[in-house]
Amino acid sequence: MNGPIIKCEQLGKRFGKLEVLRSVDLTIPQGAIVGLLGSNGSGKSTLIKCLLGLLRISSGTASVLDENPWDLSAAGKNRLGYVPQVVHLYPWMKVQQVVDYTSAFYERWDFKWTLEVMQMLEVDGSKWIKTLSTGQLQRLAIILAFGHRPDLLVLDEPAASLDPGGRRALMRSLLEMNRDQGQTVLFSTHITSDLERVASHVAILGNGLVEYFGEIDELKESVKRIRIQSDQDLPTQFTIPGILHSNVTGSTAVVSLAKCSDSLISDIEKQWSATVTVEDLNLEEIFLEMSDV
């Protein structure tokens, strides 16, 4: 299959009068590991639920694994794995029982791989579900979503209640599946350092739409903070293309740019007879610069 794994166009979702998603356009190619970023309440979970058919979209179109998510076939569900933000499991069962029970729903459950992931995430099959902590429940949810080696794995803040060791193990197993079978991953997170290591692409959700989607490397190469030191006073309002934020004090200015390039820098140097230094930003800084705050 060479078409996109996920494709939505002008996807909208409203709850009564509240419009959470206005017009989401997103095309995720096969084999991509996409980190979904967005501030609290930006609609990350809503988008994920729309893509999985857990919520019905209000407008626009969505296609997941070439199917309408609201109408996913059993075959489609067999190719899908989902780790929800809040995990609800059967408290009266033991871990291994839940794993066996879940495996029965899938045609191609991989028991050997499941055991590997259980060891990697250090989950003990003999424990009662009701005794598990939030983090341990999340680990188990990951195992249940991984076991059938889905072609598409969707995780809603999988790292939220994991300790650093658990996060590392999760990222390692995501990378392993992606390497071995070109599996596509979409995961929302606030922990940008996880994303920097693992993701190939980043989608930034804000104002009800995808404000940025692209390769993480391209984002890091194009968003820069520059320091302008001129021999004259600079205007308080700059007109530089793609300006995100600026802070001018007299003849110096600190400006963040969405699309920094050598030619843009030399233009600025010429226009203001200034020296410009360019600063690289990590993903967290980029996310903050691109948010409205």
Next chain:
Amino acid sequence: MSISPSFFQVNPSSGVPIFRQIIDQVKALVAAGKLRSGDMLPSTRDVAKTLEVNMMTVSKAYSRLESDGVAERVRGLGMRICAVPISGAVAERKQKFKEIVSPAIHHARQLGLTDDQVLAVVNKILKDNV
């Protein structure tokens, strides 16, 4: 010879994209003589596994190294370091070398070395690096 993937070190949270960090390190290893023409780079898979980064990131670094003429893709074998091409006029290359050496000379003076002592050191390095 081929180098081990653990030769590379990346800092994912730096502002420099990971693929660029890998490119810079390969170039630095070549410049330091630790990688020579004919040496093989570890496979993208091994590097991705060792560094725990996305395999596409490593592929991208290798593709750039190829287009920069630092390494070449050998079918069935992987990436091989190319012979460093000599380009530019002699005067230009001399100028480049001067820029690298000048700070070193400055340091040598600070260390209180005489010109003869500096030359002796340089001659020794030249002899060792044939």
